[in-house]
Amino acid sequence: MDKILEVKDLKVTFDTYGGSVQAVRGINFDLHKGETLAIVGESGSGKSVTTKALMGLIPKPAGKIPSGEIMFEGKDIAKMKDKDMQKIRGRDISMIFQDPMTSLNPTMKVKTQIMEGLIKHQKMSSSKAKERAIELLELVGIPDPKTRIEQYPHQFSGGMRQRVVIAIALACNPKILLADEPTTALDVTIQAQILELMKDIQKKTEASIIFITHDLGVVANVADRVAVMYAGKIVEIGTVDDIFYNPKHPYTWGLLGSMPTVDSKEDELFAIPGTPPDLMNPPKGDAFAARNPFAMKIDTEEEPPMFKVSDTHYAATWLLHEDAPEVDPPESVKRRMKDITANGSDQKGDES
Amino acid sequence: MGKYVLQRIAYMLVTLFIIATATFFLMKLLPGSPFNSVASKLSDEQMAILLSRYGLDEPIPVQYFKYIAGMIQGDLGISFQFNNREVTDLITSRIGPSAQLGAQAMVIGSIIGIFVGMAAAIRHNSWVDYTANFVSIIGISIPSFVFAGLLQYYLAGELSLFPTAFWDGPEYTVLPTLALMIFPLAICARFMRTEMMEVLGSDYIELARAKGVNNSAIMFKHAMRNALVPVITVMGPMTVSLMTGTLVIEQIFVIPGLGEQFVSSINSNDYPMIMGTTMFYSILFISVILIVDLLYGVIDPRIRVSGGKD
Numbered sequence: 001m002d003k004i005l006e007v008k009d010l011k012v013t014f015d016t017y018g019g020s021v022q023a024v025r026g027i028n029f030d031l032h033k034g035e036t037l038a039i040v041g042e043s044g045s046g047k048s049v050t051t052k053a054l055m056g057l058i059p060k061p062a063g064k065i066p067s068g069e070i071m072f073e074g075k076d077i078a079k080m081k082d083k084d085m086q087k088i089r090g091r092d093i094s095m096i097f098q099d100p101m102t103s104l105n106p107t108m109k110v111k112t113q114i115m116e117g118l119i120k121h122q123k124m125s126s127s128k129a130k131e132r133a134i135e136l137l138e139l140v141g142i143p144d145p146k147t148r149i150e151q152y153p154h155q156f157s158g159g160m161r162q163r164v165v166i167a168i169a170l171a172c173n174p175k176i177l178l179a180d181e182p183t184t185a186l187d188v189t190i191q192a193q194i195l196e197l198m199k200d201i202q203k204k205t206e207a208s209i210i211f212i213t214h215d216l217g218v219v220a221n222v223a224d225r226v227a228v229m230y231a232g233k234i235v236e237i238g239t240v241d242d243i244f245y246n247p248k249h250p251y252t253w254g255l256l257g258s259m260p261t262v263d264s265k266e267d268e269l270f271a272i273p274g275t276p277p278d279l280m281n282p283p284k285g286d287a288f289a290a291r292n293p294f295a296m297k298i299d300t301e302e303e304p305p306m307f308k309v310s311d312t313h314y315a316a317t318w319l320l321h322e323d324a325p326e327v328d329p330p331e332s333v334k335r336r337m338k339d340i341t342a343n344g345s346d347q348k349g350d351e352s
Numbered sequence: 353m354g355k356y357v358l359q360r361i362a363y364m365l366v367t368l369f370i371i372a373t374a375t376f377f378l379m380k381l382l383p384g385s386p387f388n389s390v391a392s393k394l395s396d397e398q399m400a401i402l403l404s405r406y407g408l409d410e411p412i413p414v415q416y417f418k419y420i421a422g423m424i425q426g427d428l429g430i431s432f433q434f435n436n437r438e439v440t441d442l443i444t445s446r447i448g449p450s451a452q453l454g455a456q457a458m459v460i461g462s463i464i465g466i467f468v469g470m471a472a473a474i475r476h477n478s479w480v481d482y483t484a485n486f487v488s489i490i491g492i493s494i495p496s497f498v499f500a501g502l503l504q505y506y507l508a509g510e511l512s513l514f515p516t517a518f519w520d521g522p523e524y525t526v527l528p529t530l531a532l533m534i535f536p537l538a539i540c541a542r543f544m545r546t547e548m549m550e551v552l553g554s555d556y557i558e559l560a561r562a563k564g565v566n567n568s569a570i571m572f573k574h575a576m577r578n579a580l581v582p583v584i585t586v587m588g589p590m591t592v593s594l595m596t597g598t599l600v601i602e603q604i605f606v607i608p609g610l611g612e613q614f615v616s617s618i619n620s621n622d623y624p625m626i627m628g629t630t631m632f633y634s635i636l637f638i639s640v641i642l643i644v645d646l647l648y649g650v651i652d653p654r655i656r657v658s659g660g661k662d
Contacts, residue, residue, distance in 0.1 A: 055562055083566075090564035097562075103555040107577045107652055117563040152653040168563065 004175060004208050005031040005054070010068035010078065012049050012058060019280045023049040025232035026068070028306075031176065036202065036209040038219040038240075040255065041229035044276055047212045050229075051178045053078065054210070055095055056085035072176075091121040094174040098181040100161035104153035110137075110164055111149040117171045136167040139204075141197060159190035166197065173205055180212045195222055216259050220244060225312070228252050231277050231287035238313035247329065248307075248315035250292045257333035270333075286318065294319060294327050360645070364638045371634045372423065372627070376416055379626055386432040386621045406432065419627065428631070429624030433617060439628035443610065449519050450609035453528055454598055458591065461533030462540045466583065469544025473552060473579075474571060476545075484541055491538025496597045500531040500604045517606045528605045532597050536590050543586055547579035554578075581652045588644045592637055 012024040024046040031037055039047045052058050054070060056077055070077040072092070077085065094117075097103040105113060114136060115129040124132065130149070137145035140163040153161055162182065169177060179198065183191040199222060202209055211222055219226055219240065226243040228236040228251065236249040247253055254272035274291035277283050283290065289299035298318050307320035319327050328334075385391070387402055394402070403409045407418065422429060428439035465488075472484035507527060508516035514526045551557060552575055560574045599611035606612075610629060617625035649656040 057558065057561055086564045086566055088564070089562055095559075095562040097555055097559055099555060103559045105556040105560065105574055105578070106654055108574070116560075116565060120564060154654045165559070168559070171563075 002033045003030045004033050004072070006069070006071040007031075007050075007054075008069040008071070010050070010053060010070060011066050012046070012053050012063060013066055014063050016062070016280075022279050022282055023232055024053065025279075025282065027229070027232075027234045029227055029234060029237060031208050031210060033208055034202070034206045035224045036211055036222055038211045038213060038223035038226045039229055040213060040216065040219055040226060042214060042255075042272075042276060044279070045229040046232040047214075047229055048180055051095065051180050051210065051212055054176075054178060055089060055093060056080060056082065057089075087121070090117045090174070091172045092174055093176045093178065094169040094172070096162075096166055096169045096177065096179040096182045099185040100158055100165050101185065103165055104161055106153055108152070109149075110151055110153060110156070113153075114149075114164070114168050114171055117168065121172045132171070133167075136171060137164070139170070139201070140164070140167045141193075142167075158186055159193065162186060162190075162194055163197070166194075166201070170201060170205070174207055177202075177207045177209045178212070179209060181214070182211075183218060184213070184215070191218070198222065216255065228255065231282065232279055233287065233316065235288065235317070236313075236315040238309070238315075242310065242313035246309070246313070248309055248313075248320060249288075249317045250294050250319070251288050252315075253329045253333045254291075257330065286316075296324065357642075357646075360642050364635075364642065367638055368631065368634055369420075372420065372631060373416075375627060375630045376419060377412075379623060380412055382621060384621050386623065388621065406430075423627075423631070428628040431617070431622055431625045433620050433622040433625065434613075439624045442613065442625065443628055443632055446608060446610045446613050448609075449607050450598055450602065450611060453525065453532065453601070453607065453609065454591075454594055456525060456529045457532035457597075458536055458594055460529065461536035462583075462587065462590075464533075465537040465540025466544050466580070468537070469541040469583075470548055470571065470576065470579075472541065472545040473548030476549060481545075484545065488538040488542045491534040492542070494534075495600075496531050496535060497600045497604055499534055500528070500601055503527045503531055504604075517604075519605070519607045519609075524605075528601050528607060531604075532594065532601050535597065536594060539586055539590055540583060543583045544579060547582050548575060551575045551579045577651055581648065581655075584644055584647050584651065588641045591640045595633060595636070 007027060007029050009026045009028060010024055011022070011026050014021045014023055027046075027050065029037070039050065041047050049058070049063075052063075053065060054077065058065065065078045068078055072088070077088070080088075104110070111130060111133055114133040115124075115126065118124045118129040118132055119126060122129075134145045134149055137149060142148055142160060142163050148156075153164070156164060162185075166182075182198070183194050186194060195218065198209065201207070209222075211219075213219060223240050225237065225239050227234045228243065228249065230251050236243065236247065236252050238246075243252060244256070247256060251272070257270045258272055260269055272291055273293075277287050277290070283300075284303075285301050286292070286295070286299040286304055289295040292299065296318055304316045304318045304321075306314045306316050308314055309320065318324055385403075385408070386406075387394070387399065391399065400409065407415060410418075419429065426440070428443075430436050431439055431442055434442055468484045468487070472481040475481055504516050504527065507513045515524050516527075518524055557570060557574055560570050565574070595611075598609065599615060601607070602609040602611040603615065610632070613625070614629045616622075617629065
């Protein structure tokens with residue numbers, strides 16, 4: 001498959017009064033045409049900052065990209081001027097935001113908000129743009145688009161607003177769609193509808209999607225590949241099957257283990273012990289070592305490189321080194337993995 | 353919408369009635385009579401004739417009902433002080449300069465303030481922001497009559513750019529307008545900065561950026577309107593303080609406005625004039641509040657008033 005986006009050793013830091021926070025600490029990944037890459041990880045792991053960097057929306061001057069490349073169509077977005085980036089944003093790369101209740105302008109008609117990008121990027125006349133906007137609302141499943149388009153955001157429900165946000169993102173047929181937890185703020189029934197809609201749209205437009213989430217159930221449902229982020233780094237990346245059936249990084253085990261399922265009998269929820277490290281002074285060695293029950297001496301001394309598991313599957317843990325002892329994921333994690341993948345395939349079965 | 357306005361006007365009338373009643377009785381509590389200055393020269397008999405001529409010999413409740421009855425018919429009585437002219441006539445003849453001064457100060461001050469506030473928010477923590485902050489603190493904390501004096505001394509006295517006082521053409525309006533507009537300017541700048549900062553940090557601004565919208569469109573199309581809603585809120589009370597400001601400013605610049613007349617009518621216990629001017633200011637104030645409330649709806653579709661088909 002063709003690569004549409006290549007991220008090489010991307011770093012993002014934020015200057016604060018206390019010092020410089022290293023939000024993203026050197027990540028590498030590729031995005032292929034037409035695929036959905038999920039980025040998962042807990043709060044503060046750098047998922048959202050990564051997408052902001054891809055959009056060129058790191059707030060300056062506090063935020064900086066000290067090194068790294070984001071190659072898109074032969075150009076490095078990371079070093080692009082804001083003026084040039086304005087031409088790419090919304091046209092080639094667009095974004096779906098997390099909270100539909102706050103991401104639409106309350107004093108602007110839905111029509112104007114959708115048409116804005118079309119008029120700017122595709123130089124459409126306003127009557128043409130309006131036609132296209134009505135089409136888009138139809139595409140995202142808003143009934144009676146001709147009337148609805150004249151309304152204001154407060155006249156829409158949460159799920160409907162998220163559809164509008166998606167319509168805005170889709171307006172100019174972007175090549176890459178960044179979805180930053182697009183279903184987190186929605187209730188569960190609406191979540192499923194929005195996910196279906198996104199899959200549907202991807203089929204029609206063949207856009208590549210980067211899907212940020214912390215919900216592994218969603219990942220199993222929508223993603224082709226998964227990148228697991230921890231403390232500003234990608235610790236494991238692979239296909240959905242690699243990550244769900246054959247996870248290698250203890251942090252991935254922890255994530256999978258901490259996901260409750262309907263069938264789980266235990267009264268207590270499994271949680272990863274401890275808290276994420278302070279990214280102002282990231283620890284030496286493996287950032288996850290302090291919370292890792294399988295940590296070895298080397299984990300506190302040296303950062304693990306990306307070990308290759310298969311052609312599609314890489315993980316950054318010393319457990320994959322040839323000298324490391326064989327370690328199996330804990331029983332409870334294995335059981336949950338089975339539950340999740342079973343449910344995931346159930347969901348996949350439902351749509352057909 | 354129409355129903356809402358009618359309802360509000362009904363409330364306004366009730367409010368005005370309460371204001372009239374309160375002012376009437378408070379005014380009667382003031383010591384002295386309208387004829388204090390001439391009292392020593394008049395005999396008791398002459399005084400009694402004078403009092404009965406103006407209906408001041410009747411019991412206060414009777415005076416009150418007579419006054420209210422007159423007011424409903426649009427008759428505000430006759431001034432004791434200004435050559436027995438009708439109060440309505442006096443007010444209308446004096447309103448021009450006051451209204452012009454107030455409107456100039458309000459419009460120019462708040463527009464400049466809004467842009468200063470926006471600039472401060474866009475360039476926050478830069479010299480623009482610090483300057484704007486300094487200007488607004490000065491404008492809020494120093495009363496307008498101090499500026500009036502300084503402006504007269506430097507711009508009129510030292511530099512002779514503008515006339516020091518009186519009201520005789522456009523150039524005469526410059527200094528009093530400047531003195532009076534600093535307050536609305538400061539308040540608007542302060543509020544606008546705070547609101548803009550908040551709006552610029554909001555999700556929908558980020559979404560607009562994500563659409564590729566350029567900076568000036570983000571500021572003026574997306575952010576400004578949302579930031580204006582709370583600023584409109586302070587416009588009402590600001591108009592009031594501007595009115596009280598004009599009272600003093602008119603005295604300083606010897607402007608033949610309502611304020612100047614109001615102050616002298618209080619000094620001389622000119623009851624009909626006090627009542628008339630108070631009622632006039634009250635109507636003005638209540639109307640401003642109504643206009644502000646209606647403006648909300650124009651700016652923010654979420655607050656469009658109920659009562660119509662919504």
